Amino acid sequence: MNAVLHWIKANVYTVIAVAIMIAAPAGMWVVSGNMNKAVQDEVEQRARKITELARFEKTSISFHYPVPGNEPVSASIAVNRRFLDRYQEVVDVVREDMERVREEVFRINHKDREILVPELFPVPPPRRVETLPQKMYRALQGAYEQLIADIGAGDPPTTEEMIENISAAQERYLAQILKRETAELTEEEHAGLTEHLTKTRLSYYADAAKGLNLYASLEDINVPAEDDYPDRAEGDGMSRMFDWQWRFWIKQDILSALAMCNEPYNSIVDAPVKRVVSLFV
Template sequence: MKGVLGWIKSHLVIVICTIVIPTSLILGFIFSSGWNKEIREEQEKRASNAYSKIKSARVTYVIPSLLPGEEALTDSRPPNRVVTEFFKEQREERTRQASGVVDEVERFNRRDHELLEPELLPEPREPQKALSLKYSMLAQVAGDTQMGTESVYVGVFSRIGAGGPPDPVKLATSIQDLRDRQSERMLAESGTGSLTDEQQEELDALLRDRRIAEAQRRAKEISVYAGLESFDSQGFGDKTAVIPPISRTERESSVPPSLNEVFGWNFDYWVVSDVLAAIDAANTDAGGTRANVEHATVKRIERLSVEKLPVEVTTEPGAGSMDEFADEGVAAGAATDPSVSVTGRVSTEAFDVVRVKLTLIVDAQKLPRLFEAFAETNLMTVLDLDISEVDIWEDLRQGYYYGDGSVVRADVLLETIWLRDWTAPMMPEAVKEALGIPTEDEFAEDDEG
């Protein structure tokens, strides 16, 4: 026994390891079994939760609407690769359609409008020629008797077949000649010194018929009574565009035209061109034949007023003067305002709203055709319409003949829309600033920031 104890003492480490190692293996197995169970249960729980989430997951697929009032197409379902690809293709197609619509509307709105003086706007290509180009532009829109230049507006009226009634002086002369000749004939036939009542009635009828015949002849030569005299510079008070503008001989020589004025003249020209084009369309049948006044929809343009852009230009003497504007800028992205009009549209960062007032003599039966023509020509909407009677005999005395149909006087308030996507690149920087459109300088500051 002593030998055994002695051996154990001399080999104590071996004896301890012999006891500890098996014990630790047994205890490790016991505890590891418990740990494995806890880990397994935790992992099973996590896997179960993840599976439940995947199983209950749903994706909302959306195809956006394009038009106001149109509902977007939505579908909520579990993720599906085929469905995802389908909705992706449909969204891309919608995007292409929207882009195409925008491009088409812009083309429709721009029509054939170009700058009358492209070397001057939006900025002079050659600054040393700026002043002469400004006066050249003024001569185009206002006319210049010294240069023998007619206003471009004369050409616009001519293009729609417009003209005036018979020349009043020539008509009066013709009527007086007829009166003298017929009076002499009647007096010679009666042998008296004065016309009898019957002869006076006959003479009055002859003169009336001659006046009507002259007016009818003129009405067959033109499509609508209109001309520079139709422009009204007071329709919107001090916010009315002066068309044509004051000519060079009438304006103060020390104040040269500003770029802002030049752009305003060009813009007014676009507005007037569209309005007159719509009237011409109303007077033209589907086959392209333009009616004369007797058969036209619009027989006379008594008044035409254009609201100028909502900026007020002030120039100081000197060719290098800067343009200043009253603080009348338009808030970007402004919501519609129902108190403004039936459409509620106001100028925003996307477009400008310019109103036009018209007083027209119209065939009462064809009035709807005029409204259609406005919408077919450009982004124009009739906001208001007032109808009144026409004294056709008084107008006839002035040489205006409207035909046999029923006519009315129509006071029309028109709204025109001008998309800035194409107008802004033609604007001088000061005009952009006044309208709240970011200028190149502002873009540069943003880039530096």
């Protein structure tokens, strides 16, 4: 035993080398196993990242341009900084377009309108709450009368006016043929009188229509009654007068549109819109 120990001491490096050679396979197996596990984990992690990147490269988007007639645009693209910057540019342009459209719609709808009694809305002066309702009603009446004049509207001949006109025409006709009563007329003369009165009636209507754009009156468009205004400019009274104001604007738009339809024509006889029978809002 001593001889073995003596030999080992004398050949330390040889013994160490032999020991390493014996232990190396087992140690290398353990080390390589750990290295393989680390490499495998790294490969799997990179594969997951590649999958995520591939998913970003195939992101599905759909862009809806808010204009009638334009179909939505759909595509699969990579959502990157370049795409986001371009998307922001498009959104800014669309926002500017929508703002211009909103302003134009507001301008068209507003039409430089003015409140009939500016001091009434939104809050009237306390010292005027009893007098402003009457002022609002007078302003409303005046506005409707001016509207009727602006669109060239008026009343058609009344039944009484037509009867008076035809009676006068009949008297003139009888005087021309030296007859005093229709009972004295022959059958031929009676037919002539009927034809004459028919032409007179149509001519009277045509003459009345030449000076107007369409038939309409304050009664036809249902203007509030004189005794309908509230006692005070507060509470329900304010609601009623606000209702008067916006109803007037709506009727103004409707009647102005009808008048525009008739503008190319010289007479109600030829115009597409003859008469406003009734207008409720």
